[in-house]
Amino acid sequence: MSNDFIAIGHIDDIPQRGARCVNTGFGRIAVFRTAADEVFAIDDRCPHKGGPLSEGLVHGQAVTCPLHNMVISLESGAALGADEGAVQTYPVRVEDGRLSIALSALPMAAE
Numbered sequence: 416m417s418n419d420f421i422a423i424g425h426i427d428d429i430p431q432r433g434a435r436c437v438n439t440g441f442g443r444i445a446v447f448r449t450a451a452d453e454v455f456a457i458d459d460r461c462p463h464k465g466g467p468l469s470e471g472l473v474h475g476q477a478v479t480c481p482l483h484n485m486v487i488s489l490e491s492g493a494a495l496g497a498d499e500g501a502v503q504t505y506p507v508r509v510e511d512g513r514l515s516i517a518l519s520a521l522p523m524a525a526e
Contacts, residue, residue, distance in 0.1 A: 420508055420515035426454060427512065434469040434478075437516065444505055445469035446514065447489050449476060455489035456507045456516055462487075462500030 429435050429448040436459055437444045443459035445468050453476065459469050466482030476489045486495040492504040506517040 419518040420506075421518055423507075423514050423516050425512050426452065426509055426514055428514075429454070432473040434471075434473070436469050443469070444516070445478075446507065446516070447473055447478060449473060449489070453489075454507050454509050454514060456505040457487065457489060457492050458502040460502065461485055462494065462502055463498070468502070 423437050423446065424435065426448060429446060431448055431452065432450050434445045434447045437446060444456050445459040446454065446456045448454055455476070457468065459467055461468055461480040461482065463480065463485045464482055466480040468478050468480055468487060470481045471478040477486050477495060478489060479486050485498050487502060488495055492502040494500045508515045
């Protein structure tokens, strides 16, 4: 794998059980920090009604959409429970508190 990660900030920029967004040419990516300081990146649009997942409640390794309570796995991007649908996930690296995201996972990088 090539060294194609780009810097997106510091882990301290994101509150525990919170998120911040990275704007890209194709949409927003929500970067989440769990209570255990794990970091995940997924599309910021719920597959149900397009709700802003970055404004949802983080619990464990999941986020609940603020619009209709759909629960999304931060690890896999899949809707949990009886719900259907999924969001794209993106590899995130944490090194000495610095966050970076894989460029190869971004759709525009594949063009």
